Amino acid sequence: MRLLAFRVQNYRNIEDSGWIQLEQVTALVGRNESGKTTLLKALHKFNPAAEEDFDGQRDFPRDRYTTDFREGKDWPACSVRFEISGQVAETLASLMPEGQPLPTSAVCTRYYDGHLTAGFEPPLIVAPVSGEPIIAALTAFGKAARRLEAPSAEQEEATKVERAALLEWSSAWKDKIKPVVDLRDPTGVSILQDLKKEADAKSGPRTADMLDTLLEVVEAALDEARKPDPSQAARNAVAKAMPVFIYFENYGILDSAVWLPRFLEDAQREPNNARIRTINAMFRHVGLSAEDLQKLGVEQASQQRRGGNPVSPEILAQDQRRKEERSIKLSSASSAITRRFGEWWSQRRHRIRYDADGDFFRIWISDDRRPDVEIELESRSKGFQWFLSFYLVFLVESDDGHRDAVLLLDEPGLNLHPTAQQELIAFFERLSERNQLIYSTHSPFLIDGDNLQRVRPVVEGDDGHSRVSAAGMWPKDRETIFPLQAAAGYAMLKGLLSQRDNILVEGMTDYYLLHALGAHCREAGLSTLPADAHVVPCGGVPMVGKLAALFLGEQARALVLLDGDKAGRDARSTLLRDLYKGHESAVLVLDDALGGEGLEIEDLVGEEVFLAGLNAALGLAITIIPEDREQGSVVKRVAAAARRSGIELPEGWKVTAVLRLVGDWAEKRSPCPQEAMERATKLFEALAARLGSDARAAPHKVASSARSA
Known part of the structure; x- marks a missing residue:
């Protein structure tokens, strides 16, 4: 099930994060101590791959622990909204009555005591097992009891007493059943069982037919009441299908020298230790195990000598064969890891060699610059160490029974060169084809400037509590906004250097709509954004002129798209009076493209x-x-x-x-919507016409001449 959003409550310095919308790749961006790690760790504990529970003593907000936290009180810690699709949707469809709208999403909440709740949107409507049919059957039974005939005149008085008793019995049972809203609950089932038992006991030659009719209704209701609650079955199906969360941080970087006896002891004692976990992943990745490596390295000849015993040719031959087998396995594993890792790391070509000497296991690295010089892993760059460790843990754990795991990366690639950090973004894209990914960072080079809708800024408020800004909204905190500005600026700079056609728009709403509608128009075979056009959100009308001036400084006149409201028209007048004087076609107002008055970008939809x-x-x-x-x-x-x-x-x-x-x-x-695509097509055609006009061609010619010179 795909994650749509998550929410953290009552966890460390987070009172309530609110719902944080998620993409297939989502970046939590903020300065140090802003709460990025806290959000990831809370989400990890929601359903961790390696067991790690919420701990009230360690995790509950300290300033409220004494006053608020009580053992047994249900404090929610983390909620996740999942999209319902695939097998889960089919399961829910089989549980729900025909005609009932199926839920499109499920909201699951993990509490401090470990229990999980699940609700649905839209809510499941489960019809109760009503007692009305039984009340009706008891009423019919009472009417039949009134008509009970005496076998003879002499038994009329006894029959009269029997009639009254049966009437009283049926009335008493109706009174018991009427208050029960749903006979499916334990109380209802118990009542039905008692009614069936008493009815069976009253059966006789004259009442058999009456009771058979009643029992048929009671037994049908009892069978229905005993069936599993469809809503509970639906919650169980969702809980079973939830993905696990795999969390990785810098503490999990590989050790290149492993003493196998100590490692086996540590693995037994601390299986969830970050470094133990990474080394295990390394062994599993190439089909080896630490136990096998240690056993293959045992020298029986040395043990014999230490004990003063003779060493036979057979023992020497066995020792030699085991060492040859270990050498072959390590050589094969080295080739495999070198080949597979090379598909992901493109900074430089490396050869990775696994080596074992007695009880010691080591990792040696050489590269294409100095192929004959091997260096221990810990002597390579921190960035390379991180990337290799990251590669092993996530590829192994996501394949090892958790193909649909959600990957949580805490400050990935901090030691990577900026160009390698940019390549890491492309690596995330490849990972996200199988696994949803959420990562935290404060590096502008780990923010995709062409996909700023993926960014969720995290800030610490004046009260010390962390908050997440709405998607697309940039906070006022300068330290938080800096990497976002730098990423957007870097993406814009790449556009300038590549001399793409740049379109300046007022804000993120314009950016999202133009890209989304452009993609759908392209799929529908309609006119769309020019392939080489680069949409640049300016962060508001006041910033349009400043960014336009920056482009002009690079001998490139960007096309400006403005809303038709007063702010947009005022900005147009200012641009045409100064920066864009004589270049009227380079400033487009929505009204002129769509034929309207006072239009804003939202009018497209x-x-x-x-x-x-x-x-x-x-x-x-x-x-x-x-x-x-x-x-x-x-x-x-x-x-x-x-x-x-x-x-x-x-x-x-x-x-x-x-x-x-x-x-x-x-x-x-x-x-x-088709209507939205038709309106967008008119706008795209107007943009294309302006991008190709003579009024905008001149600056590009100047830039081209300058480069030639």
């Missing part, structure tokens, strides 16, 4: 689609009425509807809504 995305993302129920539409653009209509309803929209609500929409389109949870 339309009122109904945007509002549905906002309501789904924030759990709201905003509706728009005619007087709201008088405000103009979709955004202004929604804001007016929210004010009218007394709803305070959170910071970043526009980006949140758009992220929900593009995520649903990308994951095929809902189709990209």
